[in-house]
Amino acid sequence: MHAIRALWGSTHPGPTLVVTALALVLGIALGLEPWRLALLTVAVFAGQVSIGLSNDAIDAPRDRAVGRGDKPIARGDVSERLAWACAIGAVAAALLLSAPLGFGMLAAHAVFLASAWAYNAGLKATPFSIAPFLVSFGIFPSLATLSMPEPRIAAWWGWIAGAALGAAVHLTNVLPDLEDDRRTGVRGLPHRLGPRASAVLAAVGIVVGAVAVLLGSSGGALTAVSPAGWAFFAAVVGVAAATAVLALVRPPTRTLFRLVMLAALLLAAQLAATGGAVAA
Structure with a gap:
């Protein structure tokens, strides 16, 4: 349970839940069928978990260097190896859950996640750090519209x-x-x-x-x-x-x-x- 709590704390729970709620609200507004709404919501949640975990796993050495006591991985509450395994598993789950909603949704979610992971992997330290947020959040409404029976770009x-x-x-x-x-x-x-x-x-x-x-x-x-x-x-x-x-x-x-x-x-x-x- 201690490791689970530490992993959850490394997902950036607040933003993860807010972005998941955004997907749910958009899906409801579009009148998605229950199974489509459920897949959209869980796929977005899994993707956000992967983003948060990969961010803290990559940043762990820097967080230790500056004494970030609020970061579970940097504190040693959970190993970087386990965090990486869960992050990779979560991104795989996000894509697998997106696939039944159609190729458009799968492709859009893949770009969304690739952009966010690129930020974690190094773009955050450049003048272009805002670019992944423009790309991923710009795509975000389309995750819901592409999950419709007749998919379309937002x-x-x-x-x-x-x-x-x-x-x-x-x-x-x-x-x-x-x-x-x-x-x-x-x-x-x-x-x-x-x-x-x-x-x-x-x-x-x-x-x-x-x-x-x-x-x-x-x-x-x-x-x-x-x-x-x-x-x-x-x-x-x-x-x-x-x-x-x-x-x-x-x-x-x-x-x-x-x-x-x-x-x-x-x-x-x-x-x-x-x-x-x-x-x-």
Whole structure:
């Protein structure tokens, strides 16, 4: 049980569950049959587990060097070998579970995962560290639309909303670890921009995502937006404003990342309120 708890703690449980919930909400909004919805949700969950485990397994030597006591692998609660075995097993499960949903879903999920693993493997230390988040989150709405009986790529505004949200996730997730990262040679885009600029840019990304959903789902006719759509839009913008204000008045903390995760759930709810228009 101790090893299981340590492995779960190495999956980045918060983001793993939030991204899984996003897939579930999108699947429900698209009216997926129960078996398709279940496969989509479990496949996304397995993929996220693989991403989290591979990230912490790769980072274990750096985490030990800076004394990261919050990292189970770095603490020695679970071996790197076991973490790698579980990460590889999880990515294999994610692809196997995607296959029954069709070749399009399988291919899209494979690109999504390859992009995320590329970040873990080294892109995080380059000026292009944001690229995997733009790619993976841009693809993300299509995982649900490609799981439909008549699969299709998500609408253009779904791609924009996903990519904008991915950028916000990246720009805020690393902020509390900037100094530790510098000590171990990791200098991604947020490290180069600085904490305040990164957080403000993340807030802008959140708003861009919400505007894309609002305009795209209504065909530009704002009078066609439902009251629920407006309510979720206002909530997302409110969270973005709170993120920007906190970034300007306080040192960066995990609170900024938690706010972006909340924005992600609200953005998913905004997408759901469109009645599956992202598949149009």
